[in-house]
Structures are given as structure tokens and as C-alpha cells.
Amino acid sequence: MIRTFLTSTALATCVAAPTIAQDAADVLATYSDIAAAGYEDSLITAQALEMAVAALVAEPTANNLTAAREAWLEARVPYQQTEVFRFGNAIVDDWEGRVNAWPLDEGLIDYVDGAYGGPTDENTLAALNVIANPSFVLSGSEIDASVINAAFLEETLHEADGVEANVATGYHAVEFLLWGQDLNGHGDGAGDRPYTDFVQGDACTGGNCDRRVEYLVAATELLVSDVEWMAAQWVEGGDARSALMEDEQAGLAAMLTGMGSLSYGETAGERMRLGLMLNDPEEEHSCFADNTHNDHFFNGVGIQNVYLGEYVRIDGTVVSGPSLSDLVVGVDAELDVEMRMRLAEAVLALGRIKTAAESGFAYDEMLERGNEGGEILIMGGVNGLVEQTRSIERVVASLGLDGIEFEGSDSLDNPSAVFQ
Amino acid sequence: MQMRCLYLMTIAASFAIPAIIVAQETEAPAWAGLQDLHLDVVPRTQEERDRIAMVTDIPVDLSAPFAFEENSGGAATVRPRRNTDAFSQPSANLDFEEELNFRVGNGLFRRLWVSSPASTLASDGLGPLYNARSCQRCHIKDGRGHPPEGPDDIAVSMFLRVSIPGPEDGPPHPIQDYLATLPDPVYGRQLQDFSLPGHASEYSLGVEYVEIEVGLSGGEVAMLRQPTYSADNLGYGPLHPDAVLSPRVAPQMIGLGLLEAIPAADILALADPDDADGDGISGRPNIVWSIVHDQPMLGRFGLKAGLPSVLEQSASAFAGDIGISSPLLPNAWGECMNSQIICRDAIHGGDPEQDGYEIDQIGLDLVTFYSQNLGVPARRDVDDPEVLRGREVFYQTNCIGCHQPSFVTHRLEGDPAQSFQLIWPYSDMLLHDMGEGLADDRPEARANGYEWRTPPLWGIGLTEQVSGHTYFLHDGRARNLLEAILWHGGEAQSQRDAVVSMPPEDRAALIRFLESL
Numbered sequence: 039m040i041r042t043f044l045t046s047t048a049l050a051t052c053v054a055a056p057t058i059a060q061d062a063a064d065v066l067a068t069y070s071d072i073a074a075a076g077y078e079d080s081l082i083t084a085q086a087l088e089m090a091v092a093a094l095v096a097e098p099t100a101n102n103l104t105a106a107r108e109a110w111l112e113a114r115v116p117y118q119q120t121e122v123f124r125f126g127n128a129i130v131d132d133w134e135g136r137v138n139a140w141p142l143d144e145g146l147i148d149y150v151d152g153a154y155g156g157p158t159d160e161n162t163l164a165a166l167n168v169i170a171n172p173s174f175v176l177s178g179s180e181i182d183a184s185v186i187n188a189a190f191l192e193e194t195l196h197e198a199d200g201v202e203a204n205v206a207t208g209y210h211a212v213e214f215l216l217w218g219q220d221l222n223g224h225g226d227g228a229g230d231r232p233y234t235d236f237v238q239g240d241a242c243t244g245g246n247c248d249r250r251v252e253y254l255v256a257a258t259e260l261l262v263s264d265v266e267w268m269a270a271q272w273v274e275g276g277d278a279r280s281a282l283m284e285d286e287q288a289g290l291a292a293m294l295t296g297m298g299s300l301s302y303g304e305t306a307g308e309r310m311r312l313g314l315m316l317n318d319p320e321e322e323h324s325c326f327a328d329n330t331h332n333d334h335f336f337n338g339v340g341i342q343n344v345y346l347g348e349y350v351r352i353d354g355t356v357v358s359g360p361s362l363s364d365l366v367v368g369v370d371a372e373l374d375v376e377m378r379m380r381l382a383e384a385v386l387a388l389g390r391i392k393t394a395a396e397s398g399f400a401y402d403e404m405l406e407r408g409n410e411g412g413e414i415l416i417m418g419g420v421n422g423l424v425e426q427t428r429s430i431e432r433v434v435a436s437l438g439l440d441g442i443e444f445e446g447s448d449s450l451d452n453p454s455a456v457f458q
Numbered sequence: 459m460q461m462r463c464l465y466l467m468t469i470a471a472s473f474a475i476p477a478i479i480v481a482q483e484t485e486a487p488a489w490a491g492l493q494d495l496h497l498d499v500v501p502r503t504q505e506e507r508d509r510i511a512m513v514t515d516i517p518v519d520l521s522a523p524f525a526f527e528e529n530s531g532g533a534a535t536v537r538p539r540r541n542t543d544a545f546s547q548p549s550a551n552l553d554f555e556e557e558l559n560f561r562v563g564n565g566l567f568r569r570l571w572v573s574s575p576a577s578t579l580a581s582d583g584l585g586p587l588y589n590a591r592s593c594q595r596c597h598i599k600d601g602r603g604h605p606p607e608g609p610d611d612i613a614v615s616m617f618l619r620v621s622i623p624g625p626e627d628g629p630p631h632p633i634q635d636y637l638a639t640l641p642d643p644v645y646g647r648q649l650q651d652f653s654l655p656g657h658a659s660e661y662s663l664g665v666e667y668v669e670i671e672v673g674l675s676g677g678e679v680a681m682l683r684q685p686t687y688s689a690d691n692l693g694y695g696p697l698h699p700d701a702v703l704s705p706r707v708a709p710q711m712i713g714l715g716l717l718e719a720i721p722a723a724d725i726l727a728l729a730d731p732d733d734a735d736g737d738g739i740s741g742r743p744n745i746v747w748s749i750v751h752d753q754p755m756l757g758r759f760g761l762k763a764g765l766p767s768v769l770e771q772s773a774s775a776f777a778g779d780i781g782i783s784s785p786l787l788p789n790a791w792g793e794c795m796n797s798q799i800i801c802r803d804a805i806h807g808g809d810p811e812q813d814g815y816e817i818d819q820i821g822l823d824l825v826t827f828y829s830q831n832l833g834v835p836a837r838r839d840v841d842d843p844e845v846l847r848g849r850e851v852f853y854q855t856n857c858i859g860c861h862q863p864s865f866v867t868h869r870l871e872g873d874p875a876q877s878f879q880l881i882w883p884y885s886d887m888l889l890h891d892m893g894e895g896l897a898d899d900r901p902e903a904r905a906n907g908y909e910w911r912t913p914p915l916w917g918i919g920l921t922e923q924v925s926g927h928t929y930f931l932h933d934g935r936a937r938n939l940l941e942a943i944l945w946h947g948g949e950a951q952s953q954r955d956a957v958v959s960m961p962p963e964d965r966a967a968l969i970r971f972l973e974s975l
Contacts, residue, residue: 132539178611197542200598200925202568303548303557311558312565315821316580321565407579407811427554 061365062286065347068359069293070279072349073123074272076340079116079352081269084262087113087212091258095251098236107216111329114209116352117265118336122344125299126292129271129278136192137264140323142205144214146195147253149244151221168195168206169249186252188260207260210324215254217326224319224406226398228328291439293362297341298430301384305337306423314416319402328402331388331395334419338388341426342381362433370436373429380429384422391415488634488904489729489743494722495751496767498871510866513880516858520850523840530916530975531713531834532867532879538835544920545600545712549831549875556831556875563828566821568594571780573654574807583807583816585781586657587650587794589617593825596708596779600832601924603708605665605685605934613663616934617779618649618689619704620697621900633745633754637901642698646793648778649689649703657801658693665705667935672944676962680944684895685935694798702907704898705933706761712917714759714768715830717883719867719876722756725887728862739859739949741888744911746903749773749786758887761932762902763911769826776825782816783808790816831875834916837882839974848971851964855956860912860949862886884915884975893947896931908948919973939972940965 090109094102121138123130144150145165166174172184176198183190195206205211218231234243236251244250271278282289313321322330343349347361366374394415395401404412434440502510517524529535534549548560569581570591576582590596596603596615603615624638631638641647645660653659667683674680687705689697726743733740744757748766757763759771773786781792783806790806791798812818817825839845852858861884870877889909899907910932918939922928928938936942946954957965 128537128539132541132543135541135543175610178606178608197599200542200601202594202599203570298554299557302554303561307558308561308565312562315562316565316569318581424555424558431554 061360061368062290063283064360065362065365066282066286066289066293068347068357068361069289069344070272070282071357071359072343072347073120073278074269074276075349075351075357076116076120076123077265077269077272080113080120081262081265083109083113083116083352084258084265088258088262091254094233094236095255098233098238100233103216103231103233103236107327110209110213110216111327111332112352114324114329114332115336117209118333119340119343119349121304121337122296122300122340123278124296125304126295127278127282129281130268133264133268136196137208137261138210139196139202139205139208140210141203141320141325142210142214143201143203144219144326146198146204146206147211147214148218148250150219169246169253172249186249186256188256188263191253191256191260207257208264209261210326211257212254212261213324213326213329215250215257220319220326220328220402222319222402224403224409226400226403228400229326287439290362290365290437291434293344294430294434294437294439297344298427298434300337301341301423301430302427305334306420306427310334310416310420310423313405314413314420317405317407319405321405322401325402328395328400330401331392335385335388335392338381338385338419338423342385345377345381365437366433373432373436377426377429377433380422380426384419384426387418387422391419487726487729487731489726489745489756492722492726492743492745492754492756494868495748495753495755496769497719497868499721500869500871502869506869514864514866516853516863520853521846523846526880527864527882528837528840529880530837530882531716532881534713534716534831534833534875534879535836536833538838538920540923542599542924542926544835545710545832545917545924547833547835549715549833551875552831556827559824559827560831563824563826566593566817566825567597567828568592571782571807571816574805576807579807579809579811580821582809583782583790584654585650585652585792586654586801586804587660587792587798588652588781589648589650589779590614590652591780593775593780597711598708599924600711602710602921602927602929603934604925604927604929605705605707606663613651616663616705616707617651618661618663618687619647619706619900620645620649620689620701621647622698622700622702633747633904635904636745637904637906639901641793641795642701644694644795644797645697645701646795648793650779650781650792653693654804657804659691660693661689662691663705664688664690672958674962674965675959678962678965680940682941682944683935683937685933687933702898702900704900704902707929707932707934709761709913710917710921711829711832713834713881713883713914714771714832715874715876716834716867716879716881717758717885717887717914718768718830719870719879720865720881720887721868724865725756728886729888737856737859738952739856739890741860741886741890742904742909744889744902744904756887757903757905757911760902761910761913762905763887763889764902764905768830769822772826772829773822776817776822784815784817784822785813785819786822788815834881835920837974838919842970842974844967844970845974846971847964848967848969848974851960851968852971855953855960855968857953858884859953860886860888860890861915862912882916885912888912890950891948892945893949893951895947896945898932915972915975917975919975939969943968 087109090106094106124134148169149167168183174181174183181194191206198204217229220229232243234241236247238247270276309323323333324330345362348358350356363374404416533551536547536550538544548557571584572582573584574582584591598615605616606613620642621639622642624640628638649661651659651662666686670682670684672680672682687703729741729743731740731742744763745754746757746764746766748755750770755766757766759765765771765774773784776782776784777787778793783790790808791802794801807816808814863884864882867876867879889905889911891908892910897908901907930936930942931945936945943957944954
């Protein structure tokens with residue numbers, strides 16, 4: 039991603055650059071270590087999910103379904119903390135849609151409630167229900183869906199017909215298979231798929247339990263292999279790490295851009311403010327599992343991790359090292375205090391949403407039109423994220439990173455320079 | 459009863475010619491004094507004018523990459539992603555706050571509109587007649603739409619416009635050379651192939667192709683497919699006997715804010731309606747009535763440049779394509795005509811929460827901002843010898859006579875992403891007679907039935923990656939870039955003929971250059 043920061047002060051560039059030069063490599067190394075650990079944790083938890091799914095498939099019981107759901111929820115904790123590596127690391131940006139695409143038209147995958155509406159012109163595949171249909175028509179051609187495997191999901195079904203809502207892979211597809219539709223609207227409760235949807239033979243509910251199992255296994259397997267691939271990009275010698283180290287200034291700018299873009303546009307904007315604007319219970323990031331409060335919270339924690347250069351792994355070990363915070367202290371100690379404060383406030387505001395949700399006031403209930411408490415909680419999170427982005431912009435300026443361009447910068451000059 | 463109205467590619471001279479009022483040579487051109495009312499412009503200094511003239515001048519040395527040509531969209535250029543998201547990135551020079559507006563706008567762009575009444579007040583109001591339920595459904599992955607892939611495929615991302623000739627003895631239009639048309643009395647100006655329950659849809663799109671062989675130098679052969687369109691299964695009786703249909707595929711969405719920020723004066727300076735320079739290429743500006751500014755403006759958007767700004771284009775698409783009312787076009791029934799009574803009387807989605815509209819000004823502005831800021835991907839392989847040779851062919855064949863390589867955008871108050879950028883759209887934004895083969899015979903403002911606005915070429919090399927196809931031209935009839943070139947006629951006939959007869963390796967290099975855009 040190429041990015042020029044508009045809050046430009048050319049003076050800061052000259053002053054700041056020499057002092058940070060010797061530390062930048064260490065800061066980038068910490069960042070890469072956190073990414074490597076975060077994706078490795080994502081892999082470990084995805085593999086645990088795969089095991090839990092295998093157990094559910096082998097012996098479909100209520101307990102095993104609950105265990106699989108718990109494994110999914112646990113897998114989201116490290117993954118959401120890695121989202122801050124998007125928006126600047128090309129390798130992550132090009133890959134992300136495979137694992138975390140959202141929102142999805144669940145009727146593509148499996149049976150849905152009658153009120154869902156059936157196929158529409160908008161998305162003829164929206165109520166395709168591939169689990170029930172071993173063949174279907176796509177753009178006028180007959181597609182063989184008799185075998186549901188990872189390749190079929192990835193190459194044929196995902197974003198079929200160019201419709202972004204045709205999400206066939208990733209965390210949210212697995213989420214739908216484990217929870218089913220949340221039919222409670224703004225009321226209490228998440229999706230409540232019965233475990234018998236996975237039982238083979240006469241006790242099967244929802245029909246086609248064999249193909250549902252096939253889909254769940256394939257989607258989980260694909261998720262594991264996708265996360266495994268990303269984890270490998272961040273180990274010593276991995277491509278993502280090498281790309282980051284190529285240009286230290288651009289690397290630091292990528293860190294801050296990821297923090298700012300995830301805070302402001304992605305989380306505060308598309309995932310939070312839009313939902314409030316539309317008052318739609320489906321406009322939440324994990325709408326089947328009602329896990330949206332954790333999605334937002336761990337996004338916030340991930341942003342804080344990058345600034346502080348510290349990540350607590352799923353097994354409790356700590357990855358830490360020289361940080362952006364250390365660099366800022368050297369330039370403007372007051373700004374470092376401000377940045378830490380804003381990050382802490384945002385995590386706290388997101389934490390309020392999380393604790394409220396865990397106490398029974400779910401995120402989709404907060405989204406209801408006229409729900410004052412819900413709006414206060416969500417806007418608190420939005421405002422926290424917006425405020426911390428203002429400080430991120432100041433950090434960018436203080437480190438002289440405004441005007442730094444990212445990956446590909448050597449060949450992508452700023453043409454406006456022609457006229458200056 | 460199934461009505462079938464064949465749309466034949468014939469010359470509708472009966473109304474195209476008489477409506478043109480020939481301007482006196484001594485008069486100022488129709489476009490004199492047109493202002494960029496949609497922009498908050500900082501006037502250029504003389505020094506800036508000089509530098510801009512220098513940097514947009516066609517270079518003499520065509521052997522090496524030009525300075526900055528890799529950045530098709532200036533500082534707003536985005537990294538060319540290697541997946542289907544290549545057209546879906548925000549302008550690279552947005553700040554974080556602007557990026558939020560982009561992301562929320564994206565949410566509305568992909569938002570499915572639902573029928574009224576619905577529990578989600580902010581997204582009801584669909585139809586009753588519509589072509590699609592969301593913006594994204596036609597602008598698939600923010601790229602080009604496509605014609606139906608066969609008899610079993612739906613026609614979403616493509617529709618037919620319709621109109622009948624205006625009265626010949628009507629009052630003079632305030633815009634000179636304006637070609638008056640009227641909507642079809644029953645169907646309006648656009649045919650919608652979907653409808654809510656309880657409403658008949660207007661039609662289904664029929665298309666048939668005939669293959670035409672074109673011989674090329676070096677013994678090569680190309681096949682073109684000539685379409686014939688029909689409005690089948692008409693739901694409200696026959697079309698008006700003089701109805702003229704124009705097929706339209708959804709165009710790509712990248713760089714629209716930059717195109718909007720090109721000074722009208724720089725576009726108008728390229729106008730040569732009487733071909734005074736004798737190069738066989740005229741170039742006429744479309745001039746349209748702005749509903750926002752209530753006066754004539756340069757037409758920029760749409761396949762015949764029928765709309766002056768991204769805002770008005772967005773409002774128009776909401777009304778015509780999805781049936782959503784907005785402060786600009788407040789009719790809740792979209793473009794249903796008086797005679798479509800059930801549609802007019804249906805429950806609509808205007809809510810007090812949205813000031814009585816189905817999308818309020820805030821939502822419309824967000825979608826507009828999103829549409830203005832879909833970034834143009836950087837070019838690839840600009841220093842590849844074959845690309846450079848292809849570029850030389852493109853320039854020397856005078857493809858640039860219409861596909862103007864570069865402009866510098868206005869300097870704008872507040873320094874938004876579009877301000878003062880050197881951009882490479884490869885379009886002059888003017889109307890050109892493209893010959894009978896491409897004619898739709900349907901006038902739009904000052905554009906006659908032969909004329910189309912030069913489409914920008916930036917990003918076309920990524921079409922296959924983004925859209926999974928390479929269908930080009932206004933109706934997607936061309937199946938690859940070579941076919942698109944071979945359809946050029948009219949003012950571009952000599953360029954087309956040159957491509958047919960040039961050495962095959964030059965032709966291949968030309969295509970290679972286009973693919974690098």
C-alpha cells in the first residue's frame with residue numbers, strides 16, 4: 039500500500055530521521071516477532087478447532103458441538119490481534135479475504151429460515167444451499183458440487199459470480215456451520231444449530247448431514263492451511279518479514295498505518311458506525327456466534343500490542359522488545375504518554391462493550407434503533423478508536439514518517455512532487 | 459402475451475439530424491463559460507499553467523518510460539493487488555478519517571436494499587422496479603459488468619435505456635445542439651428487469667450474436683460478435699413505436715474522483731467539433747443540465763457523458779437502477795411512469811429518520827465519496843521493451859487523438875486526494891462518432907446516436923483478474939482488447955484500419971501496452 043500522510047511537516051523529517059535510524063531495525067524485529075507469534079497462535083488454535091471438528095464429526099453430540107464452538111471462539115482471540123498487520127503489509131492484504139471475509143450470505147452454504155427470502159436477483163446464489171445441492175448453475179453453466187472439498191470452496195464457491203457476499207471460506211463460514219442463523223433479531227441469543235445437524239442416518243436434522251460434515255471439515259482444513267501459510271511468511275527469512283525490513287522508514291510507516299487504518303476506517307467505520315447507522319442486527323462482525331464484542335476488543339488489543347511492542351501469547355508467554363513507544367520517547371516523551379493513554383482508553387471503551395455483552399447485553403441488542411445504552415457503548419468504542427488515531431497521526435509526524443511511501447515506493451514516486 | 463420488440467442496429471436519421479441546430483461560426487461555442495461548479499477550485503497561477511503544459515505535453519522520445527507514468531492516478535494510485543480486489547482500494551493519499559468515510563461508503567455500496575416496510579428503516583425502499591438490489595451487484599468487484607453468458611444467465615450488470623424522440627417543434631432547449639428526447643410513455647428512460655412481489659417486471663433482456671470474421675495482416679484472423687438486442691416479456695404492454703433502446707454494461711469504478719477534478723477548460727480545449735486540425739477526429743463536449751446547480755455543466759460520466767458529477771451519477775443510479783429516492787431525485791417510486799399505477803401507489807421506504815428519503819444526503823454523500831475514491835492501480839511493466847514498443851505504436855497511430863494520455867487535476871480547497879495530481883486516464887472525456895457498427899441511435903443530451911464518450915483506459919489490463927472476463931465496450935460485445943479495437947469506426951476508422959494492417963508483432967505489442975495500463 040502506498041500512503042502519504044497529509045499532516046506533513048518536512049522539518050520533522052530532517053530532525054527525527056538520524057536519531058531513530060539505529061533503532062528502527064530492532065523495532066521492526068519486535069513487530070515481526072509479534073506477528074510470527076500471533077499467526078502461530080492463530081495456527082495452533084485453528085488446529086485445535088480442526089481437532090474439535092473431527093471429534094464432532096466422529097461423534098456428534100451436544101457436548102462435542104459446544105467444544106467445537108469453544109475452539110472457534112478461542113481461535114478468534116489471537117487472530118483478531120493479528121488484524122493490525124493488515125493495511126500496509128502487502129502479503130497480508132492480499133491474503134486476508136480468504137480467512138476473514140464478511141459479511142456473508144449464509145443461504146449460499148446451508149439451509150436458512152423461510153423468512154430469509156430465497157434467491158434474489160442480487161445474489162442468485164444467496165439461497166443456493168450448496169449442502170443440499172450437488173450441482174447448481176453459475177453464470178449459465180452447470181457446476182458440479184458433488185464433492186465438497188477445500189479446492190471447490192476456494193476456487194469455485196468463494197465470491198462466486200463476483201458477489202462479495204458469497205463468502206464460502208474462512209472463520210465466518212465455519213462460524214455459520216457451527217452456530218447457524220441467529221434468528222433472534224435484536225433479542226437475546228445467538229445462532230442455535232442443533233448437534234443433530236451433524237448426525238448421519240435417520241437422526242440427521244436439516245438434511246444432507248453428510249455434505250454438511252464434508253463442508254465443515256473442508257472449510258476448517260482450508261482455514262488451517264491458509265493460516266499456516268501466513269505464519270510461515272513471518273518466521274526468520276519469511277517473505278513478509280523480509281519485505282518489511284527492506285526499507286526501515288517504510289516499515290515503521292506500515293506499522294502505524296496498520297494501527298490507524300484498523301482503528302479508524304475498518305473497526306470504527308465499517309464494522310461499528312455503519313451498524314449503528316443501519317440499526318441492523320446482521321451488521322455485526324460475528325453475527326452467528328454473537329462474538330462481535332470480542333472481535334472489536336481484540337482488534338483494539340492488537341493495535342496496542344504493536345505500539346507497546348508486547349504480545350501475550352495464548353500460553354501466557356510474552357513476546358516483547360524495542361517498540362514504537364521507545365522511539366517516540368526519544369523524540370517527544372509527552373506524545374508517548376498521550377499515545378499510551380489513548381490506546382488504553384480505546385481498549386477500555388471496547389472492554390465496556392465486551393463486559394456488557396458477556397453479562398447478557400449482546401452486540402446485536404445494542405444495535406437496535408433507539409437503544410440508548412447500546413448506542414452509548416458502541417459510540418464510546420468508536421470515539422476511543424477515532425481519538426487514538428489522531429494520536430497515531432501525531433506519532434507519524436513526530437517520527438518524520440509522513441510522506442514515506444510503502445511497499446513499491448522505489449518505483450512509485452509522488453507525482454505531485456513535480457509541481458512543488 | 460409475450461411482446462417482442464426487436465432492436466435493430468439501423469440509422470435513426472429521422473430524428474438524429476433535424477434536431478441538430480447548426481451553430482453560427484461567429485458565435486462562441488456552446489460550451490463557452492462552462493464552470494466546474496461541483497468543485498471548490500483554487501485558481502492556477504501562471505507558473506503552474508506553464509509547468510502543467512510542460513508535463514502534459516506529448517514527449518518526443520518514446521523509447522523510455524515517461525516520468526511518473528507508472529502512477530496512473532497520481533498520488534492517489536494504489537498498489538496493484540494480485541487478486542480480485544485490485545479495483546477496490548481507497549485512494550492511497552486519503553487520511554485515516556477519509557478512509558473511514560470510504561469504508562462506511564463501501565458498506566452502503568454493497569448494502570442490499572429491501573422492500574418496504576421493513577424493520578431496517580435505513581435500508582428499505584427497494585424498487586418497486588429495479589435492475590439490482592445493491593450498487594455492488596452491477597459494479598461487480600468495482601469493475602466492469604458483463605452481458606449475460608447465455609440463455610440461462612441473468613442480465614444483472616447490464617440493462618437497456620429507452621427513449622423516444624422529442625417533439626420537433628418543441629421550444630428551443632437552453633443548451634445549444636441539445637437533442638430533445640422523451641421517456642417512453644409507459645416504461646420511462648430505463649427498463650428494469652426485476653420487481654417486488656405484486657409488481658410485474660418490465661422486461662427481460664434478449665441478446666443474440668452473429669459472428670463476423672475480420673482478416674488481419676500476417677494471415678491472422680479475428681472474430682467479432684455482432685449483437686442484436688430485444689426487450690422480451692414486456693410487462694406493461696408494447697413499447698412506443700418510436701422507442702429507441704440503448705444497451706449498457708456497468709462501467710469500471712476506478713479513478714472517478716480524479717476524472718471529476720480535471721478542469722473543464724482543459725477538456726474543452728481539446729474539443730474540435732469541425733475537425734479544424736484535419737486529423738479526422740472531432741471531439742465534442744456533452745453539456746447537461748445539473749440538477750444540483752440548476753444550470754448547464756460539462757457532462758463527464760456515463761457512457762455518453764450524460765451526467766456532470768459523481769454525486770449526480772450516484773443519485774441517478776440509485777433512482778433508476780435500485781428505485782431508491784434521494785434528496786436529488788426524490789421520487790420514491792424510482793422512475794416508474796404515471797401509467798404504472800401500482801408502482802406509484804406502493805408502500806415506499808422514505809422515513810423521517812432519513813428526512814423522508816430512502817437514502818438521505820449523508821448516505822448519498824458517503825456512497826459518492828466511496829465512488830470518488832476507488833484508487834487506480836499502478837501500471838505494471840512500464841519499462842518492458844514490448845510495452846514500450848506498444849506505447850510507441852499507440853502514440854504514432856494517433857490513438858491518443860481521443861485517448862488523451864494525461865491531465866493535471868484542479869488544485870482544490872482543503873487538499874483532498876484528487877487535488878493537483880498528474881493523472882494518466884487515456885481519455886479526453888469528449889464525445890466521438892464511433893461509426894455505425896457501435897451506434898445505438900439513441901441521443902443523450904448533445905450526444906447523438908453515433909457518439910460515445912472516450913472511456914478511460916486506466917486499469918483495463920486488470921479486467922480479467924478483477925472480473926474474470928475481458929468484455930469491453932458499452933455493451934460488452936468485445937471479448938478481448940483486440941476485438942474492442944476492431945469495433946472502432948467513424949472518427950477512429952483510420953486507427954482501426956492501421957491496426958488491421960500493421961505487422962503482427964506491432965499489434966501484439968500494442969495489446970501488451972494496453973494490458974500494462
